[in-house]
Amino acid sequence: MSSKKRLIQPEDPDLGDKMKLIPDPEPELEISFKRVPVIESSGKIIPVCEPTLGGNELKYVTQCIQSNWISSAGRFILEFEREFAKVCGAKYGVATTSGTTALHLALVTMGLESGDEVIIPSFTMIASANTVQHTGATPVLVDSEMETWNMDVSKIEEKITENTKAIMPVHTYGHPCDMDPIMALAEKHDLFVLEDAAEAHGALYKEKTIGSIGDAACFSFYANKIITTGEGGMITTNNEELYQKAANIRDHAFSNDRHFWHKYLAFNFRMTNMQAAIGLAQVERFDELVQTRIDHAELYTSLLKDIPGIVTPPRTEGIKNVFWMYSILIEDEFGISRDELRARLAKRGIETRTFFIPIHLQPLYFEKYKNESFPNAEELCLRGMYLPSASSLTEMEIEMICNSLKKCRD
Ligand SMILES: Cc1ncc(COP(=O)(O)O)c(C=O)c1O
Known part of the structure; x- marks a missing residue:
C-alpha cells in the first residue's frame, strides 16, 4: 500500500567492475598494547586526527557563558571573522555553521540556480558536489592530475559551456591548485x-x-581541520558586495529597515559566539598550528620516501602545501594492498583513512556520470590513504607509525 509517509531508501547502484575501486569497510581498531610490541609502550590508539585546544579556547568559551552571549551575536563572531580573514589575506569573512554551509551560501550568493553549471573535480569530498546540486545547478566533473592530486587545469576549458557560471577548484589535502x-x-x-x-x-x-x-x-573548521571550531566554516572574500549579500543570506536575509522583511530565499547558517570563541583562540596560534603540520609532513616523508611502493605527498615549486592530512599512495610494488595495509595498521592501534571516493562513483551520482572517464580520480581512490595527522602527534609517535608501516609488509 502506498503511503505519503513512506521513507525512501535508495538502492546501491550496480557499479560493475568499478566496484573493485571502492575501499573495504573500515577495519576495526585494536588497542595496540595487547598485540604489538612496537607501540606497546603507548598502549593506546593513535587517531587519524584530533583537535589541539591548548590555548585560550576554554577562557574565551567561559567568557561567553559568564556573559550570557551564547548565540550568534557577541564579540567573538566579529573578532574571529576579522582575524581569520586577515590571516587569509582577505578583507572580509562570513562565519557559518560548517564548510558545507559556507560553500552553499557562497554559491547562492553568486546567484547559482537551475540550469547553471559549476566545474568541480571528481576527486573531492561529497560536499563540493552536493552544495552545487542543492542550488539546482549541475556539477560538471573534471579529472585530477597525478602530480598534485588537484583538478587538472588543462581539462577545464573543454567543459565550459554557455551555462557555466563558476569554477570550484578544491585545494586537495592542503596543496593549492594552479590558480593563475x-x-x-x-x-x-x-x-x-x-x-x-x-x-x-x-x-x-x-x-x-x-x-x-x-x-x-x-x-x-570541523574538528580535524588545522583550525577548528568543532563544527564551523567561513567564506573569505575581497568583494564587499559579495560579503554584504552573503552575510545577509546567512541570517534569513533580515532587512536592515524592517526586521521581519525578507527579499531573498535565505538560510540560518549562523555560527555561535561559543564556536567563534574557540576559533579566535585557534587563530591566535595560526602560524604554529600550520607549521606543525608542515614539520610533521617533513618528518614523515624523510622516514617513508625510500620505501618502495610508497608515494609521498606532492610538493610543488612556489607553492606552500600545508599537509592538512599526511597522505600517501600505496603502489603494487609495496607488496600488500592499501586496504590490507590499513587493516594491519588498525591491528596495531593506528587509525588511517582512505582517500575520497570520487563523485562519479558515488551512489548518488553514478548514473549521471557513468559514461564519462576519470582515470586519475579512480587511481587516487584505489591507492590513497592518510596516516595520523593531528598537530598533537609527537615525533616519537610518527617514528612508531612509520616503523609499524614497514613491519606491516612482512
Ligand atoms: C574539500 C572539502 N570540501 C568541503 C568540506 C565540508 O566541510 P564541513 O565538514 O565543515 O561541512 C570538506 C570537509 O572536510 C572538504 O574536505
Whole structure:
C-alpha cells in the first residue's frame, strides 16, 4: 500500500567492475598494547586526527557563558571573522555553521540556480558536489592530475559551456591548485571562482594566501581541520558586495529597515559566539598550528620516501602545501594492498583513512556520470590513504607509525 509517509531508501547502484575501486569497510581498531610490541609502550590508539585546544579556547568559551552571549551575536563572531580573514589575506569573512554551509551560501550568493553549471573535480569530498546540486545547478566533473592530486587545469576549458557560471577548484589535502590559469579562464569566460579551501588553511600559491585569490573561498573548521571550531566554516572574500549579500543570506536575509522583511530565499547558517570563541583562540596560534603540520609532513616523508611502493605527498615549486592530512599512495610494488595495509595498521592501534571516493562513483551520482572517464580520480581512490595527522602527534609517535608501516609488509 502506498503511503505519503513512506521513507525512501535508495538502492546501491550496480557499479560493475568499478566496484573493485571502492575501499573495504573500515577495519576495526585494536588497542595496540595487547598485540604489538612496537607501540606497546603507548598502549593506546593513535587517531587519524584530533583537535589541539591548548590555548585560550576554554577562557574565551567561559567568557561567553559568564556573559550570557551564547548565540550568534557577541564579540567573538566579529573578532574571529576579522582575524581569520586577515590571516587569509582577505578583507572580509562570513562565519557559518560548517564548510558545507559556507560553500552553499557562497554559491547562492553568486546567484547559482537551475540550469547553471559549476566545474568541480571528481576527486573531492561529497560536499563540493552536493552544495552545487542543492542550488539546482549541475556539477560538471573534471579529472585530477597525478602530480598534485588537484583538478587538472588543462581539462577545464573543454567543459565550459554557455551555462557555466563558476569554477570550484578544491585545494586537495592542503596543496593549492594552479590558480593563475584558473583565474585566466574565469576572466576569459566571465565566470566566478569559488575556492573550496576546506582543507587548506594557511597554504600559499606564489606568495598569495589561499582564501584571497578567487571571488570567494570557503574553509571548514570541523574538528580535524588545522583550525577548528568543532563544527564551523567561513567564506573569505575581497568583494564587499559579495560579503554584504552573503552575510545577509546567512541570517534569513533580515532587512536592515524592517526586521521581519525578507527579499531573498535565505538560510540560518549562523555560527555561535561559543564556536567563534574557540576559533579566535585557534587563530591566535595560526602560524604554529600550520607549521606543525608542515614539520610533521617533513618528518614523515624523510622516514617513508625510500620505501618502495610508497608515494609521498606532492610538493610543488612556489607553492606552500600545508599537509592538512599526511597522505600517501600505496603502489603494487609495496607488496600488500592499501586496504590490507590499513587493516594491519588498525591491528596495531593506528587509525588511517582512505582517500575520497570520487563523485562519479558515488551512489548518488553514478548514473549521471557513468559514461564519462576519470582515470586519475579512480587511481587516487584505489591507492590513497592518510596516516595520523593531528598537530598533537609527537615525533616519537610518527617514528612508531612509520616503523609499524614497514613491519606491516612482512
Ligand atoms: C574539500 C572539502 N570540501 C568541503 C568540506 C565540508 O566541510 P564541513 O565538514 O565543515 O561541512 C570538506 C570537509 O572536510 C572538504 O574536505
